[in-house]
Amino acid sequence: MNVTTIRLPEHLSEELDRLAEKYRTYCLNPNNQAAKEYVMHTHTDAKRWQETLAALESAKAGHLVQGEEVKTWLSGWGRTTLEKSRR
Numbered sequence: 001m002n003v004t005t006i007r008l009p010e011h012l013s014e015e016l017d018r019l020a021e022k023y024r025t026y027c028l029n030p031n032n033q034a035a036k037e038y039v040m041h042t043h044t045d046a047k048r049w050q051e052t053l054a055a056l057e058s059a060k061a062g063h064l065v066q067g068e069e070v071k072t073w074l075s076g077w078g079r080t081t082l083e084k085s086r087r
Helices: 010-022 028-059 067-075 081-085
Strands: none
Touching: none
């Protein structure tokens, strides 16, 4: 395991101490948690970016849905299949 030292601004260090006291916990290694969250968010952002690029390519290829179709589809949200069939 690698060891990393970070310097925290005083206000951030104090806030960590306040949170630990308030919730009666102590985060022994906040940089571990921060690194895990950074990695998770970076992967999520990269995946969303790839999905966006794919959607743009799909739109360029002409795979589009007309506005009325979207409105009809949206109007069914929150209803059960039975409720939809009664319309």
